[in-house]
Amino acid sequence: MTWRFGALVGLLFSTLAQADGLEEKVRGLITPRLPARAEWVAMDIGQPASRIEECAQPQPYLVHPEDNVLGRVAVGVRCGSEVAGYLQVSVRVVGDYIVSRQRIAAGEVIKAPMLEARRGPLERLPKGSVFDMGQIIGRQASRNLGRGMVLTRSHFREPWLVQRNQRVTLQAQGAGFTISRDGKALDNGSLGSTVRVVGNDGKMLSAQVVGQNELRLRY
Structure with missing residues (x-):
């Protein structure tokens, strides 16, 4: 009876130690992605699935790394080369x-x-x-x-460098030549965007915004 009680206590402490280790790893995964000067309030990783609890070296990762890490965050856990399960982590910070x-x-x-x-x-x-x-x-x-x-x-x-109905300079560039002419923008556009423009000959073209009221065609 005493042996069984000792084994159960040992198993309990082992599980708690693994849970603490997993929480520390999840916190370490999230902390570098928090906004500057943010301070932790609390983190809850819920009850891990049995496959996660049984893993000796759980490796958490963000399921959606493109999202922020505030509020409810989906975290996957790998055990070796396999996915052992997922956690719904609640992240609360002040910042x-x-x-x-x-x-x-x-x-x-x-x-x-x-x-x-x-x-x-x-x-x-x-x-x-x-x-x-x-x-x-x-x-x-x-x-x-x-x-x-x-x-x-x-x-x-991004700031508009070209505005609709504004007069613009349209440059056409090719191998060894550059031609400039006037036109009228039909769209608003920021640096690098493509807008429609009407030249003095009435033809509608598409050109890239390269500066204030400047557009460029490439051949």
Whole structure:
């Protein structure tokens, strides 16, 4: 009886040690992907499946590495070369996020005085929230933004260098020649985007935005 009790205690402590090791690995996987200056509040990895608990060297990985690691995060666990199971990890952190200090009209170029940082739970914020002003300074507002709004990356776009119905310079480049002529843009466009343009001869073409009111055709 004493032997059985000792074996059960040993098994319990072994399972707890493996669980602690798995939690430490999951935390180590997530921490480098948190926003700057974020502080942990709590992490819950739930009850691992039996195949995960029985694995001596579990190796967690992010199922969707392109997503952020706030709130509910899907984590897979490999045991050797096989997937032992999946975890639904709950991540709660406190950190800085960016809000508008004033009303911002659609099309305005964003400058630092228009923004301010607040601190609070990050997992409650909308998807794509901005955590660093540098992510959006110099971009343009894609819509009207109210004062105190939590800002997301979808609220902004690259600045338009070409605007619809604006006169533009159209350059045609080929092997050993460059031709310039005037035209009118039919679309808005940022650096590197492709827009439609009408030349003085009335022909509609597609060209790449290469500068302020400058488009380029390639042959």
